[in-house]
Amino acid sequence: MIVPAENMLRLEELSILRRDEPPLVEGLSIAVGAGEILAIVGRSGIGKSSILNVVAGFVTQQGRPNASPWHWFWRKDDLQYQGSVFVNGATIDGSPPELRKPIGMVMQGGVVYEHMSVLENVTFPLRAAGLRDAQKLREEALRLLHEVELFDDLKGKALDQHLTGKARSLSGGERQRLALARALAKNPSVFLLDEAFANLDPVLRGDLFDRFTRLIVGQSRCAMVVTHDLSDLAKVQRVLLLGPGDDGPGYCSYRRESSNVFTIESSCGDGSDYWQTWHHRICAAAAE
Amino acid sequence: MMRQATLTLLALALVLFALLPLIVLLLASGLPDLAVRPEGIAWEAFRHWKGPRLSLLWDPSNDVMWVSLWRTTWLALSASMAASTLAIVAAYLATRQRSRFWRRGTQFLSLVAYGLPSIFLLIAYQPYLLELPIEPLARVWLLHFLYLLPMCSILTIGYAESYPHLLDRSAAIDGAGWGERFKLAYQGNLWRGHLAVTCIGTLISWGDIVISQQLLSGESKLLVDLYILRYFQNDSTFPSYTSAALFSLVLGLIAIILAFIIAATNRRSV
Numbered sequence: 005m006i007v008p009a010e011n012m013l014r015l016e017e018l019s020i021l022r023r024d025e026p027p028l029v030e031g032l033s034i035a036v037g038a039g040e041i042l043a044i045v046g047r048s049g050i051g052k053s054s055i056l057n058v059v060a061g062f063v064t065q066q067g068r069p070n071a072s073p074w075h076w077f078w079r080k081d082d083l084q085y086q087g088s089v090f091v092n093g094a095t096i097d098g099s100p101p102e103l104r105k106p107i108g109m110v111m112q113g114g115v116v117y118e119h120m121s122v123l124e125n126v127t128f129p130l131r132a133a134g135l136r137d138a139q140k141l142r143e144e145a146l147r148l149l150h151e152v153e154l155f156d157d158l159k160g161k162a163l164d165q166h167l168t169g170k171a172r173s174l175s176g177g178e179r180q181r182l183a184l185a186r187a188l189a190k191n192p193s194v195f196l197l198d199e200a201f202a203n204l205d206p207v208l209r210g211d212l213f214d215r216f217t218r219l220i221v222g223q224s225r226c227a228m229v230v231t232h233d234l235s236d237l238a239k240v241q242r243v244l245l246l247g248p249g250d251d252g253p254g255y256c257s258y259r260r261e262s263s264n265v266f267t268i269e270s271s272c273g274d275g276s277d278y279w280q281t282w283h284h285r286i287c288a289a290a291a292e
Numbered sequence: 293m294m295r296q297a298t299l300t301l302l303a304l305a306l307v308l309f310a311l312l313p314l315i316v317l318l319l320a321s322g323l324p325d326l327a328v329r330p331e332g333i334a335w336e337a338f339r340h341w342k343g344p345r346l347s348l349l350w351d352p353s354n355d356v357m358w359v360s361l362w363r364t365t366w367l368a369l370s371a372s373m374a375a376s377t378l379a380i381v382a383a384y385l386a387t388r389q390r391s392r393f394w395r396r397g398t399q400f401l402s403l404v405a406y407g408l409p410s411i412f413l414l415i416a417y418q419p420y421l422l423e424l425p426i427e428p429l430a431r432v433w434l435l436h437f438l439y440l441l442p443m444c445s446i447l448t449i450g451y452a453e454s455y456p457h458l459l460d461r462s463a464a465i466d467g468a469g470w471g472e473r474f475k476l477a478y479q480g481n482l483w484r485g486h487l488a489v490t491c492i493g494t495l496i497s498w499g500d501i502v503i504s505q506q507l508l509s510g511e512s513k514l515l516v517d518l519y520i521l522r523y524f525q526n527d528s529t530f531p532s533y534t535s536a537a538l539f540s541l542v543l544g545l546i547a548i549i550l551a552f553i554i555a556a557t558n559r560r561s562v
C-alpha cells in the first residue's frame with residue numbers, strides 16, 4: 005500500500021482563463037507530495053506549460069493586480085487564473101516570481117546566461133539573494149555542479165578554465181545540466197521542468213532525467229514536469245493528462261501503483277478518442 | 293513583464309524627446325534672440341551657397357544668422373518627433389521581425405534616431421548656450437546632457453524590445469528583481485555594442501565641446517596639430533558659430549557611422 009506523501013504543492017480549483025477565448029484549464033485540483041514527480045502530458049497548446057507558469061508566478065490571479073510595477077502602463081494579461089496555489093501549506097498567490105523562493109524552474113531547452121561564465125551562471129540565484137563572498141560562491145558552485153555531475157572529472161587548471169569560460173561554449177547536454185544546477189542553487193522544494201530536456205539525444209536525456217529523479221526523490225522535493233516524451237513516464241510517480249471535454253477542458257490524473265502500472269486517480273475526460281488514445285499511451289509507457 | 297518595462301521606457305523616452313526642447317526653452321526663457329554675423333570659411337561658404345538653404349536660421353536681408361530660441365526649439369522639436377517616430381518603427385520592427393536582417397536594420401534605425409535629435413539639438417542650442425551667462429563647466433554639462441540623453445534612451449528602446457523573454461523569466465524565477473534582470477539584459481545585450489557606442493558618443497561630445505570651447509576662446513593648443521584645427525586656424529578670422537555647428541554635425545555623423553559599424557558587428561549573446 006502506498007502511503008500518501010505530505011503535500012508540498014497543491015493546486016485548488018485552478019482555472020486558467022484566456023482573454024476572449026474559452027478557459028485553457030478548468031477546475032483542476034491536484035496535490036504533489038514530497039519525493040513525487042508529476043508529469044503533465046497532453047497535446048500541444050492544451051495548457052501544460054501554463055500550469056507551470058501559474059505555479060512560477062508568471063500568470064496573475066484574477067482580480068489581483070499584476071505584481072509588476074509597470075503593469076498599469078502596458079496591457080491586460082493574456083492569461084489569468086482562478087483558484088489557489090499552495091506550497092508547503094501556504095498560499096503563494098500574488099507573490100512575484102522572484103519572491104517564490106521554494107520554487108525552482110528549468111525552462112524549455114535549459115536557459116543559460118550565455119554572456120556569463122559557468123561560475124557566474126550557477127551562482128546567479130545566490131548572488132541575486134545577496135551572497136557576495138567569492139570563496140563561498142565558488143564552493144557552492146562546485147557543490148551544485150557536482151550534484152549534476154558537470155565537470156566532475158576535471159581538476160585544477162582545467163576545472164578553472166571551464167568554470168571561467170563563457171556558458172555559450174557549452175554543449176547542449178552541458179547547458180541543460182548547468183540550468184539544472186542553477187535551479188538547484190535556490191535549494192527549492194518544488195521543481196518545475198518545462199520540457200527542460202527536449203531536443204537532446206535519448207541516451208543523454210535518460211541520463212539527465214535519472215539524475216533529476218535522484219535529486220527529487222533523495223532530497224524530499226517534488227516536481228512538476230511538462231514532457232512530450234512519454235518514455236519519461238517510466239520514471240515518475242504521477243501523471244496529469246490534460247485534454248478537451250464536453251463542457252470545456254478536462255483532466256485525468258494517474259498514480260503509480262507498482263513499478264509498471266498506473267491507476268487512474270480521478271475520472272477521465274469524456275471517453276472520447278483523445279482520452280482513450282492517451283490512456284493507452286500512458287499505460288504503455290508505464291509498462292516499459 | 294519585460295515587455296511592460298520596455299514600453300514604459302519607450303514612453304519615458306518619448307516624453308523626454310517631446311519635453312527636452314521645452315525644458316531647455318524654460319531654462320533659457322527670457323533671453324533675447326541673438327543676431328550673429330559670424331565670419332570664417334564655413335560662414336562664407338554658407339552665404340555663397342546657391343543650393344537650398346536653411347533659411348529658418350539665416351536672415352539674408354540683414355546678412356545675419358538669427359539664433360532664435362523659438363526657431364531652434366521648433367527645429368529641435370521637429371527633429372525629436374521624427375526621431376521618436378523612427379524609434380517607434382524600430383521598436384515595432386524589433387517586436388515583429390526576428391530575423392538577423394531586420395534586427396540589424398532595427399539597430400540602424402535606432403541609431404539614426406539617436407543621431408538626429410542629438411545633432412539637431414547641438415546645432416540648435418550650442419550657439420545659444422555658449423552665450424549663456426553660466427559657468428563653463430555648467431555649460432559643458434548642459435551640452436553633455438543634451439547630447440547623451442537622447443542617445444541613451446533610444447539605445448535602450450532599440451534593444452530592450454529584443455530582450456529575450458525566456459531569459460527574463462528564468463532570471464525572475466532565479467530570484468532576480470526587476471533591476472537585476474534589466475542589468476542582466478544590459479550586460480548581455482547592450483554592453484559590447486551599445487554601451488561602447490555610448491562611450492564613443494560621450495567621448496566625441498566631450499571632444500566636440502572641448503574643441504569648440506578652445507576654438508571660441510582662441511586657446512587651442514592641445515589639438516592644434518589636428519588637420520581640422522589647422523583648417524580652422526589657417527582661417528585668419530575667428531571660428532564661427534556655423535563652423536562649430538558644422539563641426540558638431542561632422543562629429544555626430546562620425547558617431548553614427550561608428551555606432552553602425554559596432555552595431556553591425558555586435559552579436560547578441562542570447
